[in-house]
Amino acid sequence: MKKLALILVTILLVFSCGDEVEFNSPAIQGNYNGNLWRARSYAADIDFGGFLVQGSNNIETLQLITQDDTAGVYNLGGDSPNVAIVKDANGVVYSTANDPDPSFSLYPVEGQIIVESIINTTPKTMTGTFWFYAFTNDGLQTVNFNEGVFHKVPIVGGLVVINNGSSCLQATQQVNITQAAFNATSTTMPDYTDACSAYKTALVGKIDACGDLDGSQQLIVDGLGTCIP
Incomplete structure (x- = not known):
């Protein structure tokens, strides 16, 4: 009887201590x-x-x-x-x-x-x-x-x-979206200029919203030039 009681207590402890998220x-x-x-x-x-x-x-x-x-x-x-x-x-x-x-x-x-x-x-x-x-x-x-x-x-x-009092998040995520589109567009494609311009605009928006202490974002903007292949 004592063994049965011990087994029941053990089972209850296992289930009560399990991961409740499950x-x-x-x-x-x-x-x-x-x-x-x-x-x-x-x-x-x-x-x-x-x-x-x-x-x-x-x-x-x-x-x-x-x-x-x-x-x-x-x-x-x-x-x-x-x-x-x-x-x-x-x-x-x-x-x-x-x-x-x-x-x-x-x-x-x-x-x-x-x-x-x-x-x-x-x-x-x-x-x-x-x-x-x-x-x-x-x-x-x-x-x-x-x-x-x-x-x-x-x-x-x-x-x-x-x-949250800051537009940096949205600006950064917009850069991610336009960068992905730009990277998937070669200079020989007809929509290259649009993709490049959208990426460049998003980068400028991120600089305005987040700052650019090391100048890395401005370097990318400068490297894009006029977006004409």
């Missing part, structure tokens, strides 16, 4: 400022050439944005085009695109979005993990997520990036 599909959850956070609504989109994953518990909203729409590791922080955004219950927006004020934190923004798989169902779904530190536009407030998971989130479209 029993909540789809799901977006993680530790938000040290507390378990679960989304009540979730969806994903492909926009500006990358993924936009969104979860909300009807009070706070989380968005994860990648520069490409393929599985892989996307690093956050610095000049990265990949961004994580949190809008809290008071409407305050935190983003990994914002740097901390030196008087508030000496630690740089960091984090990762890891897209592990995209399943070709109807609609398609995506699964992965994430963690990050994000700051307000003035760099004086911060939030963090760790052990974050998005599991079989449907890619249904129709999402809009939360206004």
